[in-house]
Amino acid sequence: MPTTRRERLRDATLLEIKEVAREHLRAHGPAGISLRGIARDIGMTAPALYRYYASLEDLLAAMIETYTHELSDAMEAARDALPADDVGGRLVAVTRAFRSWALDHRPEFTMIYGAPAPGFSAPEEGGIREAGGRLGGIFFALFAELWQRAPFPIPSDEEINPALRRQLEVFSAGCGPEVAGMPIGVIRLYAAAWVRLYGLVTMEIFGHVHYLMEDADPFFESELADLGKMLGLKKIAPA
Numbered sequence: 001m002p003t004t005r006r007e008r009l010r011d012a013t014l015l016e017i018k019e020v021a022r023e024h025l026r027a028h029g030p031a032g033i034s035l036r037g038i039a040r041d042i043g044m045t046a047p048a049l050y051r052y053y054a055s056l057e058d059l060l061a062a063m064i065e066t067y068t069h070e071l072s073d074a075m076e077a078a079r080d081a082l083p084a085d086d087v088g089g090r091l092v093a094v095t096r097a098f099r100s101w102a103l104d105h106r107p108e109f110t111m112i113y114g115a116p117a118p119g120f121s122a123p124e125e126g127g128i129r130e131a132g133g134r135l136g137g138i139f140f141a142l143f144a145e146l147w148q149r150a151p152f153p154i155p156s157d158e159e160i161n162p163a164l165r166r167q168l169e170v171f172s173a174g175c176g177p178e179v180a181g182m183p184i185g186v187i188r189l190y191a192a193a194w195v196r197l198y199g200l201v202t203m204e205i206f207g208h209v210h211y212l213m214e215d216a217d218p219f220f221e222s223e224l225a226d227l228g229k230m231l232g233l234k235k236i237a238p239a
Contacts, residue, residue: 014052014062016042021063025107030116035059060116061128067108068131074101075138087149088233091142092224096239098139099201099220109205136194143190143231144182152232154185164188193227 003011020041024033035056039049053059078097079090102109122128147154157165168187172180179187200223203209204216213219221239228236 010052017049017052017059018063018066021059022108025063025111029107030060030111030114033060057120060111060120061123061126064111064116064122065127065131067105067112068128068135070105070108071098071101071112072131072135072138074098075135079138079142087142087146088228088231089237091139091146091231092228092233092236094138094142095197095224095227098197099204102201102205106205113202114206139194140179140190143193144179144186146231147182147186150232152189152230154183154189157184160184160188189230193230197223197227 017038020038021033023041024037033056035049035053036046038059039046042049053062075094075097078093082089082093084090146152160168165184165188168184168191172182172184172187200209200216200220204220209216209219217239225236
């Protein structure tokens with residue numbers, strides 16, 4: 001549907017605000033982002049900027065949503081570069097893309113997974129939640145497809161802590177009929193794999209593995225290889 005000139009101008013201004021906010025983020029960190037400072041750099045009065053973002057929290061939420069979609073775009077591009085039937089290869093590719101994007105966009109990654117500002121709390125519903133669902137779904141969809149094509153060993157219901165199992169059942173039920181029909185052991189293994197890889201990348205970004213090693217690449221690839229063995233992948237292509 002064609003947009004009006006006013007709508008195009010508003011969209012352009014919203015984009016400019018977020019671009020300047022990203023510059024401030026990279027230069028000063030999340031604490032250095034302020035509506036007044038952004039308005040000054042754009043050449044706009046602070047009250048005028050409030051017509052676009054009602055508060056700093058609204059702007060931070062918009063930034064997090066944008067960066068999460070950018071990360072998802074990178075993961076999907078890595079996935080789609082491989083044939084659809086190479087599910088294991090695609091899973092490895094999106095995992096590497098997750099880390100590569102994080103290393104290349106440390107301030108943005110910190111905004112997504114860190115604390116954007118003191119007291120900031122992401123809305124429970126809306127754009128951030130939808131963006132996060134998209135990102136998590138990329139990894140999970142490939143994980144589930146891999147199990148459906150070539151089931152790998154999973155823990156039985158009896159082997160899973162009952163309190164944990166109940167929570168995983170709630171998660172599964174909220175993911176739609178395809179996921180709800182899977183054994184809870186698949187969900188348990190997915191959670192373990194995602195937390196393991198995400199945790200390693202996050203520790204690397206926040207500087208918590210440097211006391212162990214200067215170069216985390218071999219460690220990450222070793223963890224990826226261990227994950228591949230757990231999922232029954234015979235071989236993982238080198239990065």
